[in-house]
Amino acid sequence: MDSPSVRVVACDIFGTTVDWYTGVTTQVAEVFEALAVSVDAGEFAIQWRELYGPSMQRVRDGERDWANLDVLHRESLDGLLRRHDIADAVDEASRVRLVRAWHRLPAWADTVEGLARLRTRFVTATLSNGGFALLTNLVKAAGLPFDCVVSAELFHAYKPDPRVYRGAADLLDVARDQIVLVAAHTRDIEGAAAAGLRTAFLERPAEKGPHGEADRASDGSSDWTASSFLELADRLGC
């Protein structure tokens, strides 16, 4: 597909742009080691991430008022610590540090160079369910070349709610089909397409660690597919 009218490349963050599994696992391991807690950090990171979807779903369903991702992460962390019977071992300061782990995650090896190329031709923006402060901290720490931070928090809704995709287009003052949503997740791609955006599936087979099964491009359809931001830059003529 040609891309003459694309003006904005809007990127999902967790898994698509940064490697949450490695970043969270590393930081969980540091905290647990300091506390002499013997729970596997990688499994803990996976379990924590698995609570992400259901926690947002309660906001989407109106079962609870809007809360940003730091709040949801904290609540699911507290529950997970209880489940592992280590609630007493992990103090408040450690919990705050764990929630902040999601603010500081390593970029995939191709991200910075690929985004920098995309930025020469398009406006590059985040479009993530992470909160605005979380995303600002994450983008700064990882040195990601985004022109602006756009967060689901600005719309008090979580992807794949169409208000997030449409809100981003309105805020950036472009037509919906002038934004490409880049994501490694089928549900996000489908939500963006349903809202009128164009879509690029970025395959990240290692997203959920060595034992997890990541979404694949073939699980759905998208306007473009790529295995890295570099390949996406090629596809979009940058």
Added chain:
Amino acid sequence: MDSPSVRVVACDIFGTTVDWYTGVTTQVAEVFEALAVSVDAGEFAIQWRELYGPSMQRVRDGERDWANLDVLHRESLDGLLRRHDIADAVDEASRVRLVRAWHRLPAWADTVEGLARLRTRFVTATLSNGGFALLTNLVKAAGLPFDCVVSAELFHAYKPDPRVYRGAADLLDVARDQIVLVAAHTRDIEGAAAAGLRTAFLERPAEKGPHGEADRASDGSSDWTASSFLELADRLGC
């Protein structure tokens, strides 16, 4: 004043970070020359800017619903063209181009280097009455080293409405006194201080062109004063 707790440097844009007078004058001159309109571009830019305050005041007073700065700029442009009796000479495409002039303005000579230094220690953000798309375009075109774009549009209110200053602190998840608002305008400084932010007055004597009178630091009080972003970086220990 010491600055141990400052975490965010939030910058006014028009006049403080970029030279709107030169940028708008140059682009108005180009458009008028192409149309063979013989109105002085510099005076036109000043007159247009003078309509900025009253146009926002109507939103603040609730006389009209929220409208972003592009809309206000367009309305005041249309009125100003009528006032100069050149409404028939300036076609739709030229008006669109003129409104977009505010999206593409040159940085002051010290801005990029000073902001880059501030960014090494603090989160740097815009905090402007310009719309989100306008600011994103402007920051990108001028290569300004901001970590994120924060616009009054996110709060549907215009500075000095306290909702803008407080909204920025909430969005960035910092206490109000952990943000320094940097501005060349007494009214902005006073509004930020009243909302609980810290303030830095940046003197820009040329802001309103060779004949205009810019605000001076001595017109009010602020936590810091500086004559450039470089001097501000010195003041804040960067």
